[in-house]
Amino acid sequence: MSDLQTSSKEPTPPLEPVPPPQPSLLKRFIRVLLGRPLSSSQMEHTLLPKFLALPVFSSDAISSVAYATQEILLVLGGAGLWISSAQSRYSHYTMLITTLIVVLLAIVVASYWQTIHGYPNGGGSYIVAKDNLKPRFMPDLPGLIAASALLIDYVLTVAVSIASGVQNLESLPLPPWLQWLHFDHLVLWCLLFIGLLTLANLRGLKESGSMFAIFTYGFVIMCYLMIFLGVFGHAFFGWHMHTEYANQRWWDGSTAQSPGAHTVGTIGLFLLLNAFANGCSAMTGTEAVSNGIPAFREPKSHNAAWTLVYMGIILGSILLGISYLAVNFHVVYWEHAGQTAPAVIDQISGTVFGKTGRWQFLYWATQVFTAAILVLAANTSFADFPRLSSILARDRYMPKQMSNLGDKLVFTNGILLLGLFAALLIIWKGGNVDALIPLYAIGVFTAFTLSQAGMVVHWYHLRKVVRGWQVKAFFNGLGAIATGLVFIDLIIEKSREGAWIVVVLVPIMVYLFKRIHVHYEEVAKLLTLDNYCPPKEPQKNIVLVLVPTLHRGVMQALEYARSISSDCRAVHVCIDPEETPRLIQRWEQWVHDVPLVILNSPYRTLIEPIMRYLDAIHLERPNTTITVVIPEFVPPKWWHAFLHGQSAARLKLALLGREDVVVTNVRYFLHPCEESTPAKMQHNQAPLPQHQTGVVK
Structure with a gap:
């Protein structure tokens, strides 16, 4: 009977699901721009394999070969070595400086190999210096100096890379139907590319790496093809060189009227140090791999270490090849009265492939890939600046908002802040590469030196548990000495060209970090439950x-x-x-x-x-x-x-x-x-x- 009564009752109707509210027009627009949001459980799927990690973390370093040789030639050419009578010294000094930079690169790669294995969860300069270099008067000072220098260098990387890319686009001989692009409007094009890169990174790190891989690998392939044909093409394949695109005299009038011609006999150590300091811009970005270890797939440290090695091999070989072709073709790069010669890589690719004729498409491909990788080289900063900012925020040295992960599992606030600072810098310097270069590299060599010195202390502390710690400490010590000497050279040679701004800005940033940290410490003390007494009377x-x-x-x-x-x-x-x-x-x-x-x-x-x-x-x-x-x-x-x-x-x-x-x-x-x-x-x-x-x- 009870069963009958129970069955006679009407079942309770199920609750109808409430339809989700329709998103606003603004939210739908943001969804189209940034893609669908990712849940926290999908974090593993956003990690990068080596094939994608190389363009994400190495595009900055690899792209620097497009202007590193150019900056060396700018100093040597300004001293008058470009004239025919000084051609032997022009070639000798260019290759000597390039070789020294490649040797320095090898030392830095070996040093950061040790860092990656010593800090398998991420061994950026800030973390290494903070953990190992602790002076009594201010234990966090070395770490904050390294962090400030790196953050400044990341902003400069975006500005320099994009400005250099637009410069290469400006030198392209556009057909009449593309003249409306007006690449001579440097600031506008630079701001446009900064906006596009910011948007691409807001869509997610893996998505940006997939989009940029084709340009990075395309640039590497075109450079190797250009170097191979430039070195062996004429002798073995009868390849025709278009030497008219690597003119020895870009100036009107005689050699005596050319800038720098009267200084040929005054070559000295300081001039060579200045050229070496300029060429060290090729070293920027080499620390990005060790900073970005958390973004790699497992095994993280193994994949990061080999990505660093691949980057060093590609960077060093292309840099040597471009410098060799530059001196072999007697390429000249100058800046005078507000005008500049065509970019060095433009002159070399024009000489090897020709700007007209059946192989001109190779010249166009080289220039397009060069401009693309120079613009996309800023992506290295967009990967590392937000990550470093989040670590500083975690340690209470930056606002906590910098550690917030956005819908696409990236540090949205750091990406937006980097884009804003880079845009302001481009506007301030008018998008001029040669005006930005003097500010460049000081920050990164500051971080290099502190990081490698910190690793020496790190291995010493682990001397009882790590075999062969002396060898590891030797490589890091060698890296610290080499990068420290380069840092001193940069300070001496670049301060009179405006780099003193970076030197002044670092202590200002350290002071701001300390004030933020003091604020968070005071708030924590005021909010602690220690010795808390609840009110006796009800509120x-x-x-x-x-x-x-x-x-x-x-x-x-x-x-x-x-x-x-x-x-x-x-x-x-x-x-x-x-x-x-x-x-x-x-x-x-x-x-x-x-x-x-x-x-x-x-x-x-x-x-x-x-x-x-x-x-x-x-x-x-x-x-x-x-x-x-x-x-x-x-x-x-x-x-x-x-x-x-x-x-x-x-x-x-x-x-x-x-x-x-x-x-x-x-x-x-x-x-x-x-x-x-x-x-x-x-x-x-x-x-x-x-x-x-x-x-x-």
């Missing part, structure tokens, strides 16, 4: 409902106020004395359980009378919390808000600074077809004891 609460006039939104706010406290008051600021009696009449008609307080405002101000009333309540009941309820109606269209006053927003802003006040905003959404519902307000009309009603003036 009392007075609720004030601000009433501009009486409408449905105010009635809803009153409902909320009654639910949180029995001690409720309505407050109206009398700005228009003619409207106040009408409000009182309607109040007595509709509300019977909440007293209405009228605050006179002879000067028609809204905020000051409320503040004075709050002070009076605080004096009357010092241990009572005051909750201010602000009713606000929300119109159906966003633009309708501009047709109404913003008094609620001004009140909330004014009340934010008061310790004794809790502000609650009760919003009432307007619906055009909504009708009155007397039953809903029936309880408001019920008579209550007289002492709970009335108007207080």
